[in-house]
Amino acid sequence: MPRYALLILPAFNRVYGESSVRLTRSELAVFSARALHGEVLGSEETTIGGVPYVTFETAEPLTQPDISLLSNLSSVYAIFEIEGDLLRPLHMRPLDRLSSDLITIQKYAGKTNEHFTKLLLNVTALASRKGLGERLSLFDPLCGRGTTLNQALMYGYDAYGIDVDGKDFEAYTAFVKTWLRNKRLKHTAETVPVRRERALVGRRLNVTFGLSKEAVKAGDVQHLTVVNADTLKSREFFKPRSFDILVTDAPYGVQHGSKGGSGLSRSPLELLRHAVPVWAELLRPGGAMGIAWNTYGGKSSDLAEILTAAGLQVMRYPDFEHWVDQAIVRDIIVAAKPA
Secondary structure (H helix, E strand, O other): OEEEEEEEOOOOHHHHHHHHHHHHHHHHHHHHHHOOOEEEEEEEEEOOHHHHHEEEEOOOOHHHHHHHOOOOOOEEEEEEEEEOOOEEOOOOOOOOOOHHHHHHOOOOOOOOHHHHHHHHHHHHHHHHHOOOOOOOOOOOOOOOOOOHHHHHHHOOOOEEEOOOOHHHHHHHHHHHHHHHHHEEEEEEEEEEEEEOOOOEEEEEEEEEEEEOOOHHOOOOOEEEEEEEOOOOHHHHHOOOOOEEEEEEEOOHHHOOOOOOOOOOOOHHHHHHHHHHHHHHHHHEEEEEEEEEHHHHHHHHHHHHHHHHHHOOOEEOOOOEEEEEEOOOEEEEEEEEEOO
């Protein structure tokens, strides 16, 4: 049977790096079940030349489309076919279409690890009817300073977000506008107030850009919209059934709870209990919702009940739980909206 090896990217975050091999194996299992033509029969951690790899066998040789899909694994640097004692590099074709500094250049306290953000997006997209490689519309209802939005843009998706924190909104707006100018991408970007009955209810960043002037003229553009408002009011800013996938990293502590006079407890689970039904209305039939959360704030069974009550079908995915620090053990749950 064909054997392959995935070279793991060195992680700048030591703690996440210690979990990256196990998380890659879990992510690979989702790719196998949801997207690859050839089934992955098993994977393991293997040290080759003193370097960690994830090795696996398949029932039949990987096709080039399979290899292109695996090129998007969140912690993979290179893919090899194992031939005896030799490794033959395979041609990777990731979806990325923008410069990687869109993801890496921002540095701030509390930023989610970029590899994990990509993993969360990947396994959510694979649960949707369209899959990972199609042009998708992504919504992050707790978008912060835009790590998930930026990864979506890297993949060529349209990205939409909402966040109540005004400072995060301003920081992300400034970053995006500066980045687009520095990259000399043809674009329009404007920040506008949003009013209801003359009252200011939020601010909206609207961005449209293309990779070249020719692309823009041909209509090959991407859209980015971010709203500064409470996530519980998402329906006031976005239409029902607007998005293919919803991907978010839920707050890990009480300091990030919903604001805006909602009167909610600021525990993450309590926020999700009120927010998930609102978010589910924004998903298109066949769409998928992926949430990362701190298990100290609630059990997976509790979150599964919330998703099920909102009309979503929780996926049976492998183990993604991993330790972040003494106060955070992070996990992922993904659910699909019936078509």
